[in-house]
Amino acid sequence: MLLYKSMQQIVKVSQLTKQFNSLTAVNQLSFSVESGDVYGFLGQNGAGKSTTIRMLLTLITPTSGDISIFGYDLNKHRKEILQQIGAVIEKPDVYKYLSAYENLKLFAKLSGVKPSNKMLMDQLEMVGLASRAHDTVKTFSQGMKQRLGIGIALVHNPQLIILDEPTNGLDPQGIADIRNLILILSREMKKTVIVSSHLLNEIEQIATRILIIDKGQKLVEGSSAELFNDQQTILQISVANNGTAIQTIQSSIWANNLLPERDGQIMVGLNKEDIPNFNRMLAASGVDIYSLQARHSLEDYFLQVTAGKQHVGTFTN
Amino acid sequence: MWEHLQIELYKVFKRPRTYLSFAAITALIGVIQLGLLVDGKEYADFVMADFANSFSVDGKILNGYFICYVILQLLLVHVPLLIALIAADMISGEANMGTLRILLTKPQSRTAIVMAKFIASVIYTLLLLIWIAIMGLFLSMLIFGTDDLFLMKSSYVVIVKESDVFWRYAGAFCFAALAMVTVAALGFFLSFFAENSIGPIVATMSVIIVCTILSTMNIPLFNLIKPYLFTTHMITWKEFFDFKVNDANEAIIGSIQYPDKIIRSATVLAVHIVLFVGSAVWLFRKKDILS
Numbered sequence: 104m105l106l107y108k109s110m111q112q113i114v115k116v117s118q119l120t121k122q123f124n125s126l127t128a129v130n131q132l133s134f135s136v137e138s139g140d141v142y143g144f145l146g147q148n149g150a151g152k153s154t155t156i157r158m159l160l161t162l163i164t165p166t167s168g169d170i171s172i173f174g175y176d177l178n179k180h181r182k183e184i185l186q187q188i189g190a191v192i193e194k195p196d197v198y199k200y201l202s203a204y205e206n207l208k209l210f211a212k213l214s215g216v217k218p219s220n221k222m223l224m225d226q227l228e229m230v231g232l233a234s235r236a237h238d239t240v241k242t243f244s245q246g247m248k249q250r251l252g253i254g255i256a257l258v259h260n261p262q263l264i265i266l267d268e269p270t271n272g273l274d275p276q277g278i279a280d281i282r283n284l285i286l287i288l289s290r291e292m293k294k295t296v297i298v299s300s301h302l303l304n305e306i307e308q309i310a311t312r313i314l315i316i317d318k319g320q321k322l323v324e325g326s327s328a329e330l331f332n333d334q335q336t337i338l339q340i341s342v343a344n345n346g347t348a349i350q351t352i353q354s355s356i357w358a359n360n361l362l363p364e365r366d367g368q369i370m371v372g373l374n375k376e377d378i379p380n381f382n383r384m385l386a387a388s389g390v391d392i393y394s395l396q397a398r399h400s401l402e403d404y405f406l407q408v409t410a411g412k413q414h415v416g417t418f419t420n
Numbered sequence: 421m422w423e424h425l426q427i428e429l430y431k432v433f434k435r436p437r438t439y440l441s442f443a444a445i446t447a448l449i450g451v452i453q454l455g456l457l458v459d460g461k462e463y464a465d466f467v468m469a470d471f472a473n474s475f476s477v478d479g480k481i482l483n484g485y486f487i488c489y490v491i492l493q494l495l496l497v498h499v500p501l502l503i504a505l506i507a508a509d510m511i512s513g514e515a516n517m518g519t520l521r522i523l524l525t526k527p528q529s530r531t532a533i534v535m536a537k538f539i540a541s542v543i544y545t546l547l548l549l550i551w552i553a554i555m556g557l558f559l560s561m562l563i564f565g566t567d568d569l570f571l572m573k574s575s576y577v578v579i580v581k582e583s584d585v586f587w588r589y590a591g592a593f594c595f596a597a598l599a600m601v602t603v604a605a606l607g608f609f610l611s612f613f614a615e616n617s618i619g620p621i622v623a624t625m626s627v628i629i630v631c632t633i634l635s636t637m638n639i640p641l642f643n644l645i646k647p648y649l650f651t652t653h654m655i656t657w658k659e660f661f662d663f664k665v666n667d668a669n670e671a672i673i674g675s676i677q678y679p680d681k682i683i684r685s686a687t688v689l690a691v692h693i694v695l696f697v698g699s700a701v702w703l704f705r706k707k708d709i710l711s
Binding site: 164215 | 434
């Protein structure tokens with residue numbers, strides 16, 4: 104059993120780089136995950152999320168950089184660290200010719216646990232598969248396989264849970280189930296969870312801290328409260344003529360604040376105190392404004408930073 | 421390691437594909453035994469055609485020992501395919517199912533995982549050979565009885581006394597096991613280079629076919645590499661059935677004519693196993709799991 108050197112900082116990644124021939128999938132990435140965090144890991148397809156997660160799980164060897172988990176070097180204490188990690192990586196693939204019970208038992212043994220029948224059935228009960236315990240997995244739906252994958256990740260009672268796209272292929276109910284499970288793991292069972300997902304609204308509801316990466320590099324890292332502070336606002340503007348309005352903005356001092364259009368509407372990132380002046384400038388230029396709406400969702404923020412990439416850095420408490 | 425091996429064996433023997441090999445062996449041997457049981461006399465007459473005028477034979481040529489020899493000659497060409505079905509699937513099959521990445525996030529060393537998988541494929545190979553021995557030797561002894569073993573070589577006849585046969589079969593099966601483990605090691609090694617089972621299975625069989633052709637063609641260029649090809653040495657089990665003779669040209673019971681040939685072949689096969697498995701371990705320790 105690993106004695107934690109660092110109870111506060113569960114994961115510390117420093118200058119992590121991974122190159123596949125000429126492609127740099129992850130580039131000088133640094134971040135840290137603290138005890139009890141639900142750490143949302145965001146990025147577009149190909150941003151380097153899965154590569155980073157696979158490096159945390161020793162599936163991929165970093166080209167350079169350091170990873171320490173529970174205060175220990177991952178290279179030197181791989182086995183001890185992995186005993187305290189449960190993971191679901193993309194699709195929850197298990198042995199389809201075995202039953203849910205057999206899969207769980209097999210992976211529990213591989214995790215160093217001597218599972219009792221009660222323990223295995225309790226685990227299956229927790230993920231809602233007790234009634235199908237002895238059915239072969241090939242008869243399961245995608246959602247059931249996903250739940251079994253999570254059951255396997257949790258069977259050895261790990262302290263750190265890493266979920267890479269855990270809601271892939273799930274219906275809305277399945278997504279809600281996973282969200283609730285993550286909240287239970289974090290709030291009731293006091294686990295630390297790293298979760299990557301494309302579903303930004305899901306991350307927004309559960310993450311205590313968020314890391315956004317693009318092309319293998321960190322764009323921003325911080326707590327949800329810090330990222331959505333009142334000073335950072337995205338305006339969604341509906342006008343009579345987009346072309347005229349965009350020309351007006353481009354010739355103003357806010358030219359660099361213009362973001363890509365969304366749903367035919369103009370998007371501009373502004374500080375809160377600039378909004379009245381911005382509004383007056385548009386009106387004075389003869390732009391007919393139908394609506395001007397401040398957006399604060401994670402999706403807006405994500406689109407802002409991944410489009411502009413101007414906010415490279417870390418928010419600190 | 422032991423627990424991991426148990427898990428690997430559990431997975432191997434839970435798959436229906438595993439039992440196809442045993443069913444195929446049963447069917448093939450059954451067909452040969454049935455054919456020889458019904459029309460064995462004609463087969464024996466055909467085999468003895470060249471020698472019929474030279475000497476007469478007392479006793480049963482078509483006995484269990486002879487049937488087993490025929491079966492081994494026929495089957496040991498096909499068994500590599502059945503072994504490749506499992507060994508070449510050990511890593512590639514896991515990569516294809518997506519279970520490899522889950523497996524490698526567990527607190528087990530990669531070397532232990534590879535070795536457990538290889539040992540599981542060796543155990544499967546040995547069980548397959550034991551099954552061939554049960555069906556081919558013991559069942560044939562039961563059906564056809566026992567007598568001296570009468571073997572026709574290219575230019576001479578070998579008659580092995582009944583009392584001197586059984587240990588030779590034990591040796592031949594042990595050697596065949598080594599040869600088949602070499603095939604398993606090759607399939608296992610090739611399974612690292614693909615993310616589906618078909619490629620490594622076909623590649624294993626292709627390597628065996630090409631090397632067998634090179635081993636059997638009597639061309640000076642190929643003769644240089646023949647001694648280093650594992651396929652050249654896979655048929656050395658037959659050496660257990662050649663014995664030394666004394667000055668009166670009588671068989672020396674318990675002797676083997678060229679024991680050094682058996683040792684040399686076994687060494688070449690063992691070196692191949694070490695090379696294939698060693699390379700597999702080395703590659704697997706460095707491999708990035710992207711599946």
